Amino acid sequence: AQSVTQLDSQVPVFEEAPVELRCNYSSSVSVYLFWYVQYPNQGLQLLLKYLSGSTLVKGINGFEAEFNKSQTSFHLRKPSVHISDTAEYFCAVSDRNAGNMLTFGGGTRLMVKP
Amino acid sequence: DAGVIQSPRHEVTEMGQEVTLRCKPISGHDYLFWYRQTMMRGLELLIYFNNNVPIDDSGMPEDRFSAKMPNASFSTLKIQPSEPRDSAVYFCASSPGLPGKEQYFGPGTRLTVT
Secondary structure, three states: EEEEEEOOOOOEEOOOOOOOEEOOOEOOOEEEEEEEOOOOOOEEEEEEEEEEOOOOOOOHOOEEEEEOOOOOOOEEEEEEOHHOOEEEEEEEEEEEOOEOOEOOOEEEEEEEEE | OOOOOEEEOEEEOOOOEEEEEEEEEEEEEEEOEEEEEEOOEEEEEEEEEHHHHEOOOOOOOOOOEEEEEEEEEEEEEEEEOOOHHEEEEEEEEOOOOOOOOEEOOOOEEEEEOO
8 A cells, every 4th residue: 555645734935936845655565656736626737757767757847856766755845836827736646556446645735935 | 439438527516415416437357447536535446336336445445335237338326415515527437348448437426515
């Protein structure tokens, strides 16, 4: 079984500042890692994913994440946020050998202030 | 493709009534997932199907909830009888059968039980 911990439930940040949203996971098997974003009153959409290879993954809207196997982390970063990045962000993992079922973290609400 | 389609988008019903939520997955996707999202409990996986067969329904809260997938292009989630604590946003998601493929979420159905 896997578990995902998003350490911050809310992250307030000023526009154009950098941001890091933290994600740690626990698993006894190899996993795939995902970040999803949910804008108000919408479904979740994929930001980026890590399957294998380079540990630095680039996604949409200028976001990137780095997989750190030794620390079992997959933190999401953006060098300069916009007001439009205000949303809920979810980290998720899936067992490489168990279909595409996802285990989600509790979510982090990113609040970008002008 | 139109993406995952859910209907209705909003449902308001009285306690004790039957509620049926509908989902049309993306054509060709082998997996279908039903989630519930609330402020208190976050995003919860209720049940998922592989090739129309229910694989894991351990997240279904109680016998009042049932889900079916009669064919590859349609699934329903039924609550009978509904209770106020069922009020939530219900999401359907689908995914291809290949490992590492992400889930594609629908826009959700906002259910309010009065």
